Amino acid sequence: MNKADLIDKIAASAGISKVQAATAIDTMVAGITASIKKGERVTLVGFGTFALSQRKARNGRNPQTGAVIKIAARKVAKFTPGVELKKAVNKK
Numbered sequence: 177m178n179k180a181d182l183i184d185k186i187a188a189s190a191g192i193s194k195v196q197a198a199t200a201i202d203t204m205v206a207g208i209t210a211s212i213k214k215g216e217r218v219t220l221v222g223f224g225t226f227a228l229s230q231r232k233a234r235n236g237r238n239p240q241t242g243a244v245i246k247i248a249a250r251k252v253a254k255f256t257p258g259v260e261l262k263k264a265v266n267k268k
Contacts, residue, residue: 222260229254
């Protein structure tokens with residue numbers, strides 16, 4: 177499923193236009209992004225939690241040459257699924 181498919185599904189199930197559904201999705205993504213950039217956690221109960229995680233600097237290898245390269249420290253977005261999402265995915 178891509179963004180366009182999600183917009184179609186939300187518009188149909190909520191009885192709103194595709195433009196309104198697209199605006200809602202864009203606003204949600206922008207809000208989550210802004211909160212994570214500030215270092216805040218975003219928890220959607222039953223779905224999961226978005227958080228900021230720090231990766232340490234480390235050494236890696238160039239797969240073509242085998243040479244050691246330094247990989248800089250960086251911040252990454254992390255998603256942890258909630259209990260309800262885990263149950264739904266593992267249901268048979």
